[in-house]
Amino acid sequence: xxxxxxxxxxxxGPVPPWLGNAENARPIPAEVWITGALVxxxxxxxxxxxxxxxxxxxxxxxxxxAHLPFGAMINTVIHVETTPPLYFVLIWAWAHxxxxxxxxxxxxSMLAGVSLVPLAYLSARDLVSPRAGAFAAAFVTxxxxxxxxxxxxxxxMLLAALSAASFFWFVRARREPTGRTLAWWAIWSxxxxxxxxxxxxxxxxEALWLLWSARTRLTAAAVVCxxxxxxxxxxxxVTDTGHGTGWIAQISRKVRVSQAISEWGVSILYRRTTxxxxxxxxxxxxxxxxxLVVFGGDARVRRGAAVAAVLGGAVWVLPLLxxxxxxxxxxxxxxxxxxxxxxxxxxxxxAAPRLRLLGGLLAVVLIGMFAYATIQVQTSxxxxxxxxxxxxxxxxxxxxxxxxxxANGFTAxxxxxxxxxxxxxxxxxxxxxxxxxxxxxxxxxxxxxxVRIVLPKQAPIWLRASGAPTPALIxxxxxxxxxxxxxxxxxxxxxxxxxxxRMTVRQLIALAPExxxxxxxxxxxxxxxxxx
Numbered sequence: 001x002x003x004x005x006x007x008x009x010x011x012x013g014p015v016p017p018w019l020g021n022a023e024n025a026r027p028i029p030a031e032v033w034i035t036g037a038l039v040x041x042x043x044x045x046x047x048x049x050x051x052x053x054x055x056x057x058x059x060x061x062x063x064x065x066a067h068l069p070f071g072a073m074i075n076t077v078i079h080v081e082t083t084p085p086l087y088f089v090l091i092w093a094w095a096h097x098x099x100x101x102x103x104x105x106x107x108x109s110m111l112a113g114v115s116l117v118p119l120a121y122l123s124a125r126d127l128v129s130p131r132a133g134a135f136a137a138a139f140v141t142x143x144x145x146x147x148x149x150x151x152x153x154x155x156x157m158l159l160a161a162l163s164a165a166s167f168f169w170f171v172r173a174r175r176e177p178t179g180r181t182l183a184w185w186a187i188w189s190x191x192x193x194x195x196x197x198x199x200x201x202x203x204x205x206e207a208l209w210l211l212w213s214a215r216t217r218l219t220a221a222a223v224v225c226x227x228x229x230x231x232x233x234x235x236x237x238v239t240d241t242g243h244g245t246g247w248i249a250q251i252s253r254k255v256r257v258s259q260a261i262s263e264w265g266v267s268i269l270y271r272r273t274t275x276x277x278x279x280x281x282x283x284x285x286x287x288x289x290x291x292l293v294v295f296g297g298d299a300r301v302r303r304g305a306a307v308a309a310v311l312g313g314a315v316w317v318l319p320l321l322x323x324x325x326x327x328x329x330x331x332x333x334x335x336x337x338x339x340x341x342x343x344x345x346x347x348x349x350x351a352a353p354r355l356r357l358l359g360g361l362l363a364v365v366l367i368g369m370f371a372y373a374t375i376q377v378q379t380s381x382x383x384x385x386x387x388x389x390x391x392x393x394x395x396x397x398x399x400x401x402x403x404x405x406x407a408n409g410f411t412a413x414x415x416x417x418x419x420x421x422x423x424x425x426x427x428x429x430x431x432x433x434x435x436x437x438x439x440x441x442x443x444x445x446x447x448x449x450x451v452r453i454v455l456p457k458q459a460p461i462w463l464r465a466s467g468a469p470t471p472a473l474i475x476x477x478x479x480x481x482x483x484x485x486x487x488x489x490x491x492x493x494x495x496x497x498x499x500x501x502r503m504t505v506r507q508l509i510a511l512a513p514e515x516x517x518x519x520x521x522x523x524x525x526x527x528x529x530x531x532x
Contacts, residue, residue, distance in 0.1 A: 406524045
């Protein structure tokens with residue numbers, strides 16, 4: 001039988017079921033294509049910079065906790081961390097599958113950062129317009145503050161993503177308070193609250209708004225469920241007696257507000273700005289946004305921007321009010337739940353239909369500033385996390401049991417992660433055999449300032465710093481200087497003892513001035529065993 005013996009299907013015949021109703025299919029909007037491209041760009045940016053900096057000291061604590069048995073990890077989180085446990089449970093499970101390298105631990109934050117892009121688009125689209133959604137998605141794609149925390153193994157980007165999901169489903173539930181939309185809002189809000197206490201500054205206003213706008217049993221049930229999760233997190237707040245957060249209130253509130261404004265715009269590049277510049281820049285952006293929304297927007301733009309502004313503003317204002325009552329924890333990274341609502345406000349301003357040219361110009365200026373800041377931060381060592389990874393490589397593997405005395409002790413915990421055979425917890429009075437003492441000095445100048453160091457069951461020790469705390473040029477009695485070399489902003493001095501000694505951390509603190517040309521403000525001292 002030849003091919004001509006088969007009847008041909010006529011054009012215009014019945015459409016196969018798998019094609020669906022092709023005649024009614026609509027083209028994909030340009031904004032959706034743009035958002036899809038932005039998702040790819042966001043992923044590429046965050047993956048490229050994921051491991052170009054070493055672990056920060058807080059990330060080192062995350063890596064340590066990820067190595068612990070589950071029960072010990074939970075106990076450490078309760079007594080050491082200052083946030084609820086969800087992130088640490090997730091990162092513990094993640095680490096047991098993918099490992100504890102920089103890429104593995106930070107990939108959770110990276111994925112959370114990428115997820116903000118579609119959430120920004122969908123939220124702004126539903127509240128304002130697809131054009132506003134595309135602008136909002138672009139802002140969270142290139143924002144250097146979000147890129148920075150997308151490459152940090154801590155809870156902040158997960159908090160931002162879960163808070164963004166809560167906000168998105170709030171927008172849906174406010175418009176259609178069905179069982180489905182309320183359930184999703186309750187789920188994401190509960191997860192955000194279980195990640196960080198500051199999620200409550202977004203979720204609580206959302207809950208009150210839903211109760212006011214949709215007075216139904218379903219709404220009340222959703223709010224009660226979220227409230228129950230908040231109550232379940234209270235023990236973590238009660239056990240947190242202020243360790244690790246007391247330093248926040250010691251910084252002027254005006255300074256923190258200015259830094260937060262600058263950091264949200266140019267990330268850590270704010271170190272090169274002044275307080276006045278931060279406050280002035282925030283004021284200019286606020287005025288420009290309000291003018292564009294009021295005079296360039298239609299009723300929907302103004303209404304949608306107002307909803308997002310109220311919720312985003314609450315995340316900033318409520319912690320500042322709490323600070324006046326003695327609970328002052330306002331910090332740029334803590335108020336990260338406001339990122340997506342405020343990105344929606346900016347998207348609405350830039351998409352204002354009657355002032356599109358000016359809105360587009362504002363978008364270009366913001367994205368250009370974001371891109372410039374990102375490049376500066378990711379290429380300038382001064383603006384990056386301290387490179388303890390390079391210090392660990394320079395120290396190398398020990399050939400004899402050694403003690404390491406590091407200046408910048410408040411940030412040097414990362415060394416304990418990068419160096420093998422080191423215990424995270426270093427008992428103060430336990431004697432350990434030591435034959436080598438490696439001193440990590442800081443070449444940066446430090447102003448003269450007395451520092452009070454208090455050890456358990458011991459009187460305070462006062463150290464004074466004058467100039468750069470570099471290793472001594474002359475070895476103290478009973479030791480000899482065998483090497484001295486530079487690693488980035490550090491100078492490392494290697495001292496070999498004439499004979500092995502059993503030493504404690506307390507003894508080394510007392511001996512530290514003999515091993516430094518100038519004694520540093522803060523010290524980290526730990527022991528490293530030889531690999532047998």
